[in-house]
Amino acid sequence: MLDGLDDIGWRRLGHAYGAADDVPDLIRALRSADPAARDDALGTLYTTVFHQGSRYEASAYAVPFLLELLSDPATPDRPAILALVTSLAIGYDEAVLPDGFPIGSYRRAAEGGRDLLAAKPAPWSGEHQATKEYVEYTYVESLDAADQARLWAYVDVAVYDAARAGVPLFRHLLADPDPWVRTGAAYALAWFPEEAAGSVAALARATDVSQVTGAGAVEVATMLVASGLLNAAPDHRWLADPPAGGPVRRRRRTGTGAGPGGRPHDGRGADDLDRRPARRDGRPDGRRLAAVPQR
Template identity: 65%
Template sequence: MFDGIDDIDWRRLGHAYGSAGDVPGQLRALRSPDEEERQAAFGALYANIFHQGSRYEASAYAVPFLLELLADPATPDRELVLYLVTALAVGYDERWLPEGVPVAEFRRAAAGGRELLAAKPPPWHGDDETQKEYVEYAYVESLDEADQQRLWAYVELAVYDAVRAGVPLFRDLLTDDDPGLRAGAAYALAWFPEDAAGSLPAVVAAAEAAAQVDEDEAATALVAAGLLGAAPDAGLLTDPRPVIRWAAAVGRARVLGVDADQATVDELLAWTAAGPGDRPAADGAEVPFLDGDLHGYAGLSLRLLGPRHTDRAFDALLDRLPAVTGEQTLPVTAEALRLAFPDGRLARGVPCAALAPRQRRLVEVLARSPEVWLIGDSTFGNFSLLVGDYGLPRSREAMLAYLEGTPT
């Protein structure tokens, strides 16, 4: 275990807080018999190499050792290790849904980034934090925007490819005794379309094996199969279990797109429009995609159906909006904004009375839905930024004033 870990000059590698000299100790601590030590190590490692979804130079170097931990049945908390490995590969999955990872585009964006990373100076390291110098950040800031994008794209791609080496392991985990590992493995495999030919038979078999045992696990595998290019059987759209119908519709929309059958379309629309207490419902369902937001994922999938269903899709999104709050507002609102403002940001100074009918309907719903502006009891900054990106007011009060034509 951990062969070669000390051959890496971790201090010359960077993570979120500077030198990665602390990473080997954190990796080793994931094997500790002491639960508190393991939890502390996992939290520190997560923050270092996956800080707020970002990946770093040290992240790719940590992945082979995480895969080694994952492969050993004696490793505690393997489900957490698998979660971290998958997160390192793709970041937050809403970035890629509903289409999946566009690997060819990913690789094109990283062209030239390897050389830029090689030219980066090593991070500062030392015991006296008052003397700390942010040499890495200074280097990145010295690059123009295009080179910065190439550099970070390459860093992300290097981590993605490091995790991709674990695809055979993920396939093996589909038959593990632990249902959490089985579902996590299906979720992980969904993001590696270059390996779909070898993964699909195993993922489809996993969905079939789980169908009568664990519906959440089966649903996860069905969605993974869809992201890898295999449409779930149409017969599953009449399954009595809501989460299975949802997964079948999402998977079929991903593969069939504009050619999706009416039953698939109707299932997605029903999930998108559903409010609290409405059917379909899958209370307690635990599916990892989009943090378990089944309704939001259905809403995202509507874009795959093409313009023929745009009006019904928009109606369903507006029906859903007043019923959501917090993180679940984002996918629904983003899709509604995309449909209402196909040309992007609204020109400055356009009054509400001059909006197109679909745009005005959306403004009315946003202005009259107080919960969408909140996360818990606080204003949801990410939501305000999202609507502001389209040139709309960034607070509910300002949105109401805009709707009523009142100067602010």
């Protein structure tokens, strides 16, 4: 598990706070037996390789190892890791809804960005903030607006394509025993239109299975919306009110009961569910973002 993680030149790669040499330990901590250690590692990854929706050079290198963790049923908190991978792929979904992810536009915008990224100097690394050198920031600021846009678009596409490699895994996870993994997998598939043919078929099969298993409303709705974002024709069987006692039941916005797949419900309605970890705008030590400019 995680073979090759230490073979990456993380110190040469940058994230929101400079050199990404802390990323390997953070990824390993996602398999820790200590829930607090896992939560801290996940939160720190959200503030480094995915800071306020921005992705960085190191982000694309982290994704394959996150996918490897997802592929192992023994990995704890897989729904949270799946949410991180999806966030890395697309940023915040509200920016691309209701139309889906415009990957064609991103690819066109990224033309020329590879050479600009290759010319970027290695990020600063060290323990003492007083001696920090803003080498990446200075380089990016030296570019005109058009080249900055090309650079960032190339970074975003590189991360997106790293996550796209996980599409076969996401389809496989539609049959996972954990309903939250199944729901997260359906959500992830929604953002890869270049893989639509296989994903729509996989989502259709999973939706049919849900009629037999009595999957929760959030899970089924996510599958249907994901199919729609991939331009699939609507399945009219699910557009009418279900019969009493059918597999999808209306649930009051408040109250308790069973959640998706029988998981205990916490009293929130479907509109309130958001399993993405809360945004964290700063590191635990309070340092300000400085290595690269915000977009």
